[in-house]
Amino acid sequence: MAFPQQRLRRLRAQEPLRRMLRETSLASDDFVYPLFLKEGAGGKTEISSMPGVYHHCLDSLLKELEDVSVLSIPAILLFGLPGSKDETGSEAYAPQGIVQRGIKAIKASFPDLMIITDICLCAYTTHGHCGIIENGRVDNDKTLSILQQVAVSHAAAGADMVAPSDMMDGRVGAIRTALDDNGYTELPIMSYAAKFASHFYGPFREAADSSPRFGDRKSYQMDPANAAEALREIALDIEEGADIIMVKPALAYLDIIFRAKEKFGCPLAAYNVSGEYSMVKAAAARGMLEERSVMMEMLQSIRRAGADIIITYFAREAARVLKGM
Numbered sequence: 529m530a531f532p533q534q535r536l537r538r539l540r541a542q543e544p545l546r547r548m549l550r551e552t553s554l555a556s557d558d559f560v561y562p563l564f565l566k567e568g569a570g571g572k573t574e575i576s577s578m579p580g581v582y583h584h585c586l587d588s589l590l591k592e593l594e595d596v597s598v599l600s601i602p603a604i605l606l607f608g609l610p611g612s613k614d615e616t617g618s619e620a621y622a623p624q625g626i627v628q629r630g631i632k633a634i635k636a637s638f639p640d641l642m643i644i645t646d647i648c649l650c651a652y653t654t655h656g657h658c659g660i661i662e663n664g665r666v667d668n669d670k671t672l673s674i675l676q677q678v679a680v681s682h683a684a685a686g687a688d689m690v691a692p693s694d695m696m697d698g699r700v701g702a703i704r705t706a707l708d709d710n711g712y713t714e715l716p717i718m719s720y721a722a723k724f725a726s727h728f729y730g731p732f733r734e735a736a737d738s739s740p741r742f743g744d745r746k747s748y749q750m751d752p753a754n755a756a757e758a759l760r761e762i763a764l765d766i767e768e769g770a771d772i773i774m775v776k777p778a779l780a781y782l783d784i785i786f787r788a789k790e791k792f793g794c795p796l797a798a799y800n801v802s803g804e805y806s807m808v809k810a811a812a813a814r815g816m817l818e819e820r821s822v823m824m825e826m827l828q829s830i831r832r833a834g835a836d837i838i839i840t841y842f843a844r845e846a847a848r849v850l851k852g853m
């Protein structure tokens with residue numbers, strides 16, 4: 529049967545029916561809110577390329593979290609900016625590092641908020657790469673033992689989940705072993721499994737002061753042209769013990785999200801990265817786009833593609849829209 533018997537517009541004519549038939553849901557339960565904690569910061573300073581996102585000192589971060597918990601956002605993703613950097617990123621696993629102290633303070637004030645920590649070295653190394661440099665190259669296996677120490681130090685401070693974003697081979701397995709050996713068998717790993725060498729990270733690198741000082745990240749992050757390789761990366765991370773897999777960035781990689789969900793069916797996060805956020809903010813500031821509607825449409829598309837969790841700088845604003853605020 530076709531037109532005129534079939535008329536799909538009948539199903540679109542009434543708002544209650546549109547609501548009942550909506551195929552994708554979006555809720556604040558789906559969001560993870562990224563935050564930047566900076567050693568030595570006085571108060572909070574807006575990141576110029578990311579309006580509404582700040583470098584926080586501990587006090588201002590705790591203040592911001594009051595809002596986050598009122599909005600029922602279940603989790604945050606914590607990034608640290610250390611007071612000093614060195615060749616091996618040792619502040620990343622210092623027991624009194626900025627993230628380790630931050631975790632303890634947040635837990636003391638917000639025991640029910642889930643703290644996810646980013647495991648990477650790029651904000652902590654003088655060269656700005658995500659691993660240890662040997663003979664001018666990022667050395668995979670030497671980096672693994674450092675990542676293990678970072679993960680264990682976050683677990684010891686009280687993190688609820690760790691999220692390795694470095695893209696070294698074998699790091700999920702190495703981190704799983706280190707966590708288990710130290711008694712953290714229940715701590716889940718969300719791996720940045722398919723992380724592309726993307727120019728959409730530009731604003732983040734200002735935020736985290738983590739640009740590579742030489743070369744680029746193409747020897748460890750993935751070529752944006754590759755989908756089959758993304759599925760191989762994800763398969764390996766699952767095999768090594770990843771509990772949640774992540775695709776990053778989100779919007780230009782919805783096909784990867786879709787294929788990963790179809791193929792593996794396991795819990796999947798997508799990172800709606802800094803550049804995706806800043807584009808909307810910049811266009812809206814110039815009156816070119818209606819910010820709130822575009823934001824909600826983007827987040828819904830990421831869910832429709834197959835993401836269970838969305839890591840997004842829009843988390844607070846989107847949660848407000850969902851609450852009718």
Ligand code: PBG
Pocket residue numbers: 646648650658693694728729730731732733738800801802803
């Ligand atoms: C660290 C890291 C990056 C992001 C998250 N963790 C940047 C990078 O790989 O250069 C990007 C997040 C964003 O753009 O919002 N490796």
